[in-house]
Amino acid sequence: MNILLDAGSGGRASMRLIHDLFFKYFENDILVKMDDAAYLEVQSPITMSTDSYTVSPLFFKGGNIGTLAIHGTVNDISMLGARPKYISCGFIIEEGFSLEELEQIVISMAQAAKEAGVKIVTGDTKVVTKGACDKIFINTTGIGEIIKPECEYGSPSGANAKVGDVILLSGTMGDHGLTVMAERENLSFVSDIQSDSANLNYMIEQLMLEVKDIHVLRDPTRGGVATTLNEIAEQSKVRCVLYEEKLPVHENVRSGASILGIDPLYLANEGKLLCFVPKEKAEHALQVMKADKCGKEAAIIGEVVALPEGKNGQVVLQTKMGGMRLLTMLEGAPLPRIC
Numbered sequence: 518m519n520i521l522l523d524a525g526s527g528g529r530a531s532m533r534l535i536h537d538l539f540f541k542y543f544e545n546d547i548l549v550k551m552d553d554a555a556y557l558e559v560q561s562p563i564t565m566s567t568d569s570y571t572v573s574p575l576f577f578k579g580g581n582i583g584t585l586a587i588h589g590t591v592n593d594i595s596m597l598g599a600r601p602k603y604i605s606c607g608f609i610i611e612e613g614f615s616l617e618e619l620e621q622i623v624i625s626m627a628q629a630a631k632e633a634g635v636k637i638v639t640g641d642t643k644v645v646t647k648g649a650c651d652k653i654f655i656n657t658t659g660i661g662e663i664i665k666p667e668c669e670y671g672s673p674s675g676a677n678a679k680v681g682d683v684i685l686l687s688g689t690m691g692d693h694g695l696t697v698m699a700e701r702e703n704l705s706f707v708s709d710i711q712s713d714s715a716n717l718n719y720m721i722e723q724l725m726l727e728v729k730d731i732h733v734l735r736d737p738t739r740g741g742v743a744t745t746l747n748e749i750a751e752q753s754k755v756r757c758v759l760y761e762e763k764l765p766v767h768e769n770v771r772s773g774a775s776i777l778g779i780d781p782l783y784l785a786n787e788g789k790l791l792c793f794v795p796k797e798k799a800e801h802a803l804q805v806m807k808a809d810k811c812g813k814e815a816a817i818i819g820e821v822v823a824l825p826e827g828k829n830g831q832v833v834l835q836t837k838m839g840g841m842r843l844l845t846m847l848e849g850a851p852l853p854r855i856c
């Protein structure tokens with residue numbers, strides 16, 4: 518069955534889609550009230566984030582556009598030290614899109630949301646004429662409650678990196694970016710890899726409650742670890758030094774990326790986080806990460822040092838040979854529609 522234009526009209530056909538699909542799988546007490554807005558109760562200051570997902574292909578090893586739309590927003594709202602609570606989702610669907618594929622996407626979104634402990638509380642569906650969008654685009658917006666550890670520390674922020682901090686990465690680089698690229702372009706020399714797309718909220722909650730003094734948390738999505746670290750270095754006016762030999766990369770990602778001439782430091786991740794902590798907390802943070810199912814390959818990858826005079830945030834790689842290489846921010850978009 519294919520989705521027709523009237524499924525987004527707001528009339529009977531829309532109602533059927535809402536009841537037979539979205540309510541069936543997203544079911545919760547807030548969503549089913551069907552008022553103009555969701556009535557939410559929160560206990561503390563909140564974080565909020567929105568993102569639109571246009572990944573192509575829609576289904577890839579390790580996930581699909583629906584899981585990505587939940588994981589991505591759950592992770593962003595968690596990065597400020599928050600517990601994700603509520604999510605909205607908006608679907609823009611191309612006329613003629615397969616109802617079976619939409620159902621598969623909705624089922625996996627429901628599972629991903631359940632796993633993160635978030636409720637999908639409001640949503641919207643529009644169907645546009647053929648060619649007006651590519652199959653399906655999804656927007657998700659989320660709200661998280663700030664976790665208040667019993668301490669004086671503030672929320673993590675990209676502007677909080679301090680000279681002397683240790684930089685940790687929760688696992689391998691580039692799995693998502695290379696997987697999507699390989700499937701889209703049918704790259705047969707890339708094998709046995711899959712997207713790392715995952716919810717990181719429980720790892721973050723443990724870091725906040727156990728390690729407490731977390732200066733920065735950020736997920737290195739588009740642009741990869743190198744670009745995300747450049748953003749942080751500029752926000753905090755510091756220099757980040759990475760140790761090349763400590764950077765975790767799966768062998769198949771390393772070899773596939775090298776054939777393509779891409780550095781895994783610039784490939785997108787969807788289930789990884791960068792964490793900056795004071796040196797004396799680094800080992801504890803590493804243990805907390807490794808105890809989480811998404812952090813088994815976590816590593817200490819670098820440190821924060823003072824910025825050279827006249828510079829505006831800098832990231833350098835200390836190579837295996839002992840040299841130093843400047844890692845600049847990614848220019849342009851060599852990998853469009855990766856998330």
Ligand code: MG
Nearest residue numbers: 593735736738
């Ligand atoms: Mg992010």
